[in-house]
Amino acid sequence: MAELELKDIHKSFGGFEVIKGVSLEVRSGEFMVFVGPSGCGKSTLLRLIAGLEDITSGTLSFDGQVVNSLTPSKRGIAMVFQSYALYPHMTVYDNMAFGMQLAKAGKDQIRQRVEKAAELLQITPYLKRLPKQLSGGQRQRVAIGRAIVRDPKVFLFDEPLSNLDAALRVATRLEIAKLHHSMNNVTMIYVTHDQVEAMTLADRICVLRDGLVEQVGTPKELYENPQSIFVAGFIGSPKMNFLNGQIGAQFGANTIGIRPEHILIGPGEGAWNGKVIHSEDLGSDSYVYVDIGVGDPVTVREDGSHKHQPDEAIAIRPMPGHLHRFDEAGKPMGRH
Amino acid sequence: MATETMGAIAAPAKPIKSELFLSRTRAAMIFLLPMIIALLVVAGWPLLRTIYFSFTDASMTNLAAAKFVGFHNYLSWTQLKSGKIFWSGVLADPAWWNAVWNTIRFAFVSVLLETIAGTVVALVLNAEFKGRGIVRAAILVPWAIPTIVSAKMWGWMLNDQFGIVNDLLLKLHIIDTKIAWTATPDTAMYAVLAVDIWKTTPFMALLILAGLQMIPKDIYEAAAIDGVHPVKVFFRVTLPLVRPALMVAVIFRLLDALRIFDLIYVLSTNSAATKTMSVISRENLIDFDKFAYGSAESTLLFIIIGVLTVLYIWLGRVNLEGDAR
Amino acid sequence: MAWAVTKRTAFYLLVIFIVVESVFPFYYAILTSFKSGTALFEVNYWPTMFSWDNYAAVFQNGSFPRNLLNSVIVATLTVALALLFAVTSSYALSRVRFRGRSLLLLTILSVSMFPQIAVLSGLFEVIRVFGLFNTLWGLIFSYTIFTLPFTVWVLTTFMRELPLEIEEAAIVDGATPWIIITRVFMPLMWPALVTTGLLAFIAAWNEFLFALTFTSSNATRTVPVAIALLSGASQFEIPWGTIMAASVIVTVPLVVLVLIFQRKIISGLTAGGVKG
Secondary structure, rough: OOEEEEEEEEEEEEEEEEEEEEEEOOOOEEEEEEEEOOOOHHHHHHHHHHHHOOEEEEEEOOOOEEEOOHHHOOOOOEEOOOOOOOOOOOOOOHHHHHHHHHHOOHHHHHHHHHHHHHHHHHOOHHHOHHHHHHHHHHHHHHHHHHHOOOOOOEEEEOOOOOOOOOHHHHHHHHHHHHHHHHHOEEEEEEEOOOHHHHHHHHHHEEEEEOOOOEEEEEEEHHHOOOOOOHHHHHOOOOOOEEEHHHHHHHHHOEEEEHHHHHHHOOOOOEEEEEEEEEEOOOOOOOEEEEEEEOOOEEEEEEEEOOOOOOEEEEEEEEEEOOOOOEOOOOEEEEEE | OOOOOOOOOOOOOOOOOOOHHHHHHHOOOOOOHHHHHHHHHHHHHHHHHHHHOOOEEOOEEEEHHHOOHHHHHHHHHEEEEOOOOOOOHHHHHHHHHHHHHEEEEEHHHHHHHHHHHHHHHHHHHHHHOOOOHHHHHHHHHHOOOHHHHHHHHHHHOOOOOOOOHHHHHHHOOOOOOOOOOOOOHHHHHHHHHHHHHHHHHHHHHHHHHHHHHOOOOHHHHHHHHHOHHHHHHHHHHHHHHHHHHHHHHHHHHHHHHHOHHHHHHHEEEEEEOOHHHHHHHHHHHHHHHOHEEEEEEHHHHHHHHHHHHHHHHHHOOOOOOOOEE | OOOHHHHHHHHHHHHHHHHHHHHHHHHHHHHHOOOOOOHOOOOOOOOOOOOOOOHHHHHHOOOOOHHHHHHHHHHHHHHHHHHHHHHHHHHHHOOOOOOOOHHHHHHHHHOOOOOHHHHHHHHHHHHHHHOOOOOOOHHHHHHHHHHHHHHHHHHHHHOOOOOOOHHHHHHHHOOOOOOOOHHHHEEEEEEHEEEEEEHHHHHHHOHHHHHHHHHHOOOOOOHHHHHOOOOOOOOOOOOOHHHHHHHHHHHHHHHHHHHHHHHHHHHHEEEEEEOO
């Protein structure tokens, strides 16, 4: 395990600045997730930590030691790539052993570590196979196994689940969470664009946008206290509803935000009247899209199975205490 | 997504340069050095020497005693006692200009016909039909045969006394007497062209085929649904889309055709009607021991090809970097 | 309906024409090589006799077997050397970003465009100075002028296509560029190496100008020169039968090789051409 510190990191490719000043602390043993829209720089940041790209300015330290100039293999990191990046011509065993072979470790030591990792990931029966003989999910586990064998201080994951189908993604997500616990909480940094993965796996999340940190905090903190409209809209699915203008002014703010799961259906004090545009019944929950006459349609979540007809009149009201208020700069003004 | 590039950018002074970047660049330099040295020794230096020799009076038997004579080999004049000016040098040599004309004539006609024939063959190969594999294998045969052997094979077929070509043409009443194809000045060029086209069309066909295969099939399907006539499809759809590959192939071949030597030397030795610049240069260099003179001719050929190559790379904006790496 | 049939027939006629026209000269050479004596002076479209006389004459010639061997040695060594230099160079040119890379690629491309004659006099001097005249090493040395740029160019194109992430995984594993080339890339590149090697081999085998100019005795000559110089006692006694037999001997292995490696060769040719 290791503690990382990023101090005012900048990264430019030619004249184009991708990371515009990121400062961040990753605590020893925590599962940190970098999340953000495409092009926000999360992958670049990960690669800077790995050492696959040079840092243009700023310092990166592991346990207090500046590592800017160290090659990746000397930083004590291991990386799981999005496309697994297994060596196609080597067996699973050789794929996992390669790093140690290059470091001239003893054959027995190598075998021990590889077999232990294989057991942990349940890939022992595949050790003699080639990557092309494995399924996507199995290859993924081999990639993770290869990283484990390196016995790293920091584990780096670059969108490892995006190439898997939905069901496999959920199962592997669970595996990764279990892995973190079983490896004595080694420090893990995980990049994804999927906020569900972020919310379910992270100890802390770092939301990035346009090369800058929007907010860092636990999933709960980001969910309950987003520090900007961007974070408020990015975290939580379905997306938070935003209303401004008249309704915003009603609450003394430029924009108000309310999550679909914090809206009640039915008349009452402060209710908005509107009509149903569309309704979705997922069996466990239902979502209703309501036009209240101003702004975009409001998404409302209902427990259980309901069906509303289009053009049905409906009244909705926000749950007290869950309405977020934002000023013109998008900064939070406290909840209502 | 890990699509960003590896290695460093030429940016101004960075505070800390990583070991990775430094070691990779260092390795790259070491890796390139042997090749660069080899090319300098085998190509760079000899080229400079050839140009040097062209400005001297060098002779094969005594290269070391070469003396500088300026542009004498290229163009010079002497005034005869009668007052007449007598020009000499490569640029005043009718044999040289004849060679230039032969070369240009050969290059343009062969490339033109090879392109047309190559396109036809490529179109055939692009179609799906039984026996396509046989055709593809068949066209590789001319390409695989060494040029010298092709020259001899065709020399035999074009033989005036016993050649099968004369025999066939006589039987078909296309000609009424046997023709000495490679010996007669009028027909020698045709003979050379025939062999070159036979030998090189496969190469053109393969390059054009690669270009054709990059055209998505749905475009043709859409045209078929729209009821467009196949000939129109070819000129309005296929041709424009295959043009880049076509241009690469054409210019590549053109540059190649301008330096042709082997075929002409073996098939129609000593025929003034087919001597190209390479042939005449070597003749002067080695056979006549007009070493400096031949070097001048070689240099001129190099300049011509050099200028065209630069034009090709500049105008064609050859994509050297491929995808961003 | 009739039009469709006519189109089909015309198409297949064209196909037959292409096949016949491509293969006929070679077929005719084989046919001729099996004729002997006065049969050579008749024109036959179909095989009439089957005599090994010409082939025997070729091998009794004295130096022809030697010439074959020379060609094999020269072509093989030239290709081996070129590949050796090219493999490391193409890694540098395709996977490492450095200033002047495009210029270098451009220069290498232009060297392959040199007319051989332009370096002939210069090379002549160099070869004499190194004492390589009329030796196989003189040929191997001079052949690098076209085998090296070609192999570098084609291998660079192939290496560019290898996935970035595999290289990065190797870097994370602690691999140096040399390890990456030898243990990660080479195993993946061997089809490209075979193709490039084959194409370079054919080019070296075929070479005529340098072989003609830098050798002076039958013992060192290569096959193209040997065939070109095959002559009888006088101008009117050109030994066509023998020449055809020699041609067939030299060509059959090449044709067989090319047919076996068809696909690879085609992809190699187009990689250098279309993508370049």
